[in-house]
Amino acid sequence: MFEIIKKIRTFFTNLFAKDVFIKIGSLVAAIVIWFIVSVSVYQTMDDVFYNVQVEIDISGTYAEASGYQPMTQSEETVTVYITGDRGEIGNLKSEDLVAVASAENVMYAREYRLPLEIRCKSNKDFEVTKIEPSVISVDFDRIVTKEVELKSRLSGVRAEEGYIMGEQDDIVIVPNIVNVTGPAEMVENITDAMVVISEDTLLTETTDFKADSLSFFNGSVPITDENDVLSFDKTEFTVHVPVYERRTVSLNLLFANAPESFNIEAFKEKLDMSVTELEIAVPSESIREMNSIENSIDIGTIDMREVDIGSEFTFSTADFLPEGCQDLGEVKTVTVKCPSDGLVRRPIHFTGSSIQLVNAPAQFNVDIITSGVTAIFIGSAESMEQLTYIDIIAQIDMYNSIDAESGSGYYKLPVTFVIPFYDDVWCVGSDDALTPRVTINATPKGGN
Numbered sequence: 230m231f232e233i234i235k236k237i238r239t240f241f242t243n244l245f246a247k248d249v250f251i252k253i254g255s256l257v258a259a260i261v262i263w264f265i266v267s268v269s270v271y272q273t274m275d276d277v278f279y280n281v282q283v284e285i286d287i288s289g290t291y292a293e294a295s296g297y298q299p300m301t302q303s304e305e306t307v308t309v310y311i312t313g314d315r316g317e318i319g320n321l322k323s324e325d326l327v328a329v330a331s332a333e334n335v336m337y338a339r340e341y342r343l344p345l346e347i348r349c350k351s352n353k354d355f356e357v358t359k360i361e362p363s364v365i366s367v368d369f370d371r372i373v374t375k376e377v378e379l380k381s382r383l384s385g386v387r388a389e390e391g392y393i394m395g396e397q398d399d400i401v402i403v404p405n406i407v408n409v410t411g412p413a414e415m416v417e418n419i420t421d422a423m424v425v426i427s428e429d430t431l432l433t434e435t436t437d438f439k440a441d442s443l444s445f446f447n448g449s450v451p452i453t454d455e456n457d458v459l460s461f462d463k464t465e466f467t468v469h470v471p472v473y474e475r476r477t478v479s480l481n482l483l484f485a486n487a488p489e490s491f492n493i494e495a496f497k498e499k500l501d502m503s504v505t506e507l508e509i510a511v512p513s514e515s516i517r518e519m520n521s522i523e524n525s526i527d528i529g530t531i532d533m534r535e536v537d538i539g540s541e542f543t544f545s546t547a548d549f550l551p552e553g554c555q556d557l558g559e560v561k562t563v564t565v566k567c568p569s570d571g572l573v574r575r576p577i578h579f580t581g582s583s584i585q586l587v588n589a590p591a592q593f594n595v596d597i598i599t600s601g602v603t604a605i606f607i608g609s610a611e612s613m614e615q616l617t618y619i620d621i622i623a624q625i626d627m628y629n630s631i632d633a634e635s636g637s638g639y640y641k642l643p644v645t646f647v648i649p650f651y652d653d654v655w656c657v658g659s660d661d662a663l664t665p666r667v668t669i670n671a672t673p674k675g676g677n
Contacts (some may be wrong), residue, residue, distance in 0.1 A: 274315045275358070278323045280306040283345065285330050285367055292335040296371045299332070300412050301456050303366040309347055313355030325350050330365055338370045338413070370412035377422040379405050381468050382444070385429040388472055392433055393510055393557075395471035403467045407443065411459035421446040424466045434513040438468040473510030473555065476524065480505055480563060483530040491533070492652040501566040507546070512553040526550070528563055533655045534663040538607060539569035573613040574657075578603045579623045584644060584667060588628040593637070594674055595627070599667035602644055608654030616654060622647040631671050641666045 283306060285299040292298075307328050311318060327350065330343035342364050347357045379402045388394045402424055409416055423444045441464055445452040480502065484493050507526070529544045542565045546556045580601040589595050602623075608616065625642050643664040646656045659665045 272315055273312060274318065275310070275312045276318060276321065278309045278311070278321070278326055281309045281323050281326045281328050281347070282306055283328045283330065283365060285332060285343075287332040287335070290332045290335065292332045292369060296373075297332075297335060297338060297369045298372045298412075299367050300370050300458050301368045302330075304362060307345060307365075308361040309357060310359035310361075311347075311355045311357050313353070317353050318355045321349070321351075321353060321355075325353070328360065330367060332367075332369070335369050340366055340368045342366050370414060372410060373413045373416050374408050374410045375416045375419060377407055377409050377419055377445075379407060379422050379424055379443070379466070381470075382423045382425045383468075383470065384425060384427040386426055386438075386470065387431055389431045389433045391475055392513075393473050393475060394432065395473065399471050401469040403469070404463050407461040407463045409445070409459060409461045411454075415452060415454075415459065418447045419445045419452060420448055422461075424468055426468055432470065432472045435469070435471045438470065440466045440468060472513045474513060474516055475508065475557070476511050477506055477508055479525045480507065480528050481525050482565065483527055485530050485532050487533040488646065488648045488655055490647075490649050490652050491655055495653065499568040501568075503562075503564040504560050507550075507560060508557040509550065510555040510557055511551075515551060515553055531565070532663070534658050536567050536607070536655065537657055538567070538572045538574055540567040541565065542567075571610055572607055573610045574605060574607050575613055575616075576603050576605050577616075577618050577621065579618055579621075579644075581667065583618065583623060585622065585624040586669075587624050587626045590627065590631055590671075592674055593631060593671045595631075596670045596672075597625075597667055598639070598670055602659065602665040602667055604644075604646060604659055604665050605657045606646075606654055607657055608651060612651045612654050616648075616651060620648065620650055622649070625667065625669070637672050639668055639670050641668050 283302065283304055285302065287293045287297070287299070309326055309328065311321075327348050328345045329348055330345055332341075332343070334343075335341055343366075344364050345360050345362075347360065349355070380397065381400050381402055383394075386394070407422060409419060409422065423446065424440045425442070425444050426438045426440060428438070443461060443466075445454070445459065482497065482500070482502075484496075487493060526549060528549045529542075531542055544563045544565070546560055546562065550556060578601055581597040581599050584597060584602075586595055586597075604623075606613070606616065606621075623644050623646055625644055627642065630640060630642055643666050645664070648654050648656075657663075
């Protein structure tokens with residue numbers, strides 16, 4: 230062999246002493262000759278492959294049947310040293326090899342050290358002389374899915390002065406539930422899933438924020454998903470943040486069935502209201518509508534026929550606040566107490582003949598059958614001392630009370646009272662009814 234190499238060296242030494250073209254041709258020929266000699270003499274070669282991908286094989290194992298999955302692994306790639314026939318492995322690349330860690334001995338959810346086996350995707354024949362590292366650490370755990378209700382966390386989002394943002398219960402998240410999948414120990418520790426909005430912004434109106442990520446917590450402690458092992462079935466979220474304008478409104482009472490001459494405003498001044506105004510929060514989308522009520526809200530109606538000396542009426546804020554408005558003072562109810570001092574309660578009797586018929590139909594004769602009624606009146610001591618039945622007009626309004634075609638017969642109709650000369654007297658009805666009633670008989674005129 231050494232003699233062959235010596236002859237080749239002598240040949241090329243003499244050749245390079247001649248013309249340059251001969252030198253170049255000789256160099257090419259020498260390379261070809263050297264390659265042929267190397268292949269024929271040195272058929273076996275060594276090679277090294279970097280960044281060979283590592284795969285965890287759980288197919289057909291107890292781990293697969295028990296729902297265990299590799300969560301983390303110490304190495305994603307390894308370096309592989311091989312030896313083999315030059316014609317067999319000369320064109321191999323790192324992508325042609327894979328380092329496989331078998332999970333055949335995995336029986337529990339814990340960390341295992343698994344040896345690696347090198348496989349060739351193109352089925353080339355070679356010998357593995359070294360793997361760096363030859364063993365990797367793999368953490369196995371059972372995969373579970375848990376349904377979690379979403380909450381929101383607003384970082385940097387605030388309301389402009391004079392406005393307030395809704396509480397956590399007022400904020401709407403769509404969708405509001407996700408299914409979280411991952412290692413059993415990690416998933417079962419999740420108590421809260423947060424849609425985090427991090428925007429430095431001031432709000433003056435209800436706003437929808439978009440988000441595409443979640444943060445998980447065990448109580449107040451963040452659950453760190455460093456290896457991205459958690460997954461969830463929803464990836465886009467809308468956070469609807471209501472914004473309210475702070476406003477102070479006065480409370481107003483309405484009255485029904487008061488005599489026409491009754492001074493309602495004077496009576497209101499004598500009432501004792503537990504609250505006369507409220508601090509409320511108005512949804513930004515309702516502000517225009519609220520502007521039309523001039524900062525006053527009607528809390529309800531009091532029927533004067535139900536107002537006795539010292540009567541109390543209770544109104545719930547939930548019933549009279551406009552839809553969506555919040556009571557910042559958490560008043561809940563408003564109590565109205567009617568006056569008890571300086572008032573007198575007295576029954577007054579009216580005979581049937583003293584009751585007037587109003588709007589009686591022209592085609593009927595109408596007769597009052599009831600001999601009379603007694604009504605209860607309340608007023609100031611001064612007015613009640615002077616008041617008699619002569620000062621009160623008792624009447625029955627018959628408009629639309631009798632059928633014009635078949636209207637003959639008996640009817641029981643309500644009696645109303647007009648008190649034209651007193652503005653602080655009202656009727657609370659009779660002892661057994663808010664409105665006294667009398668019986669009338671209607672007969673067609675010209676009939677038998």
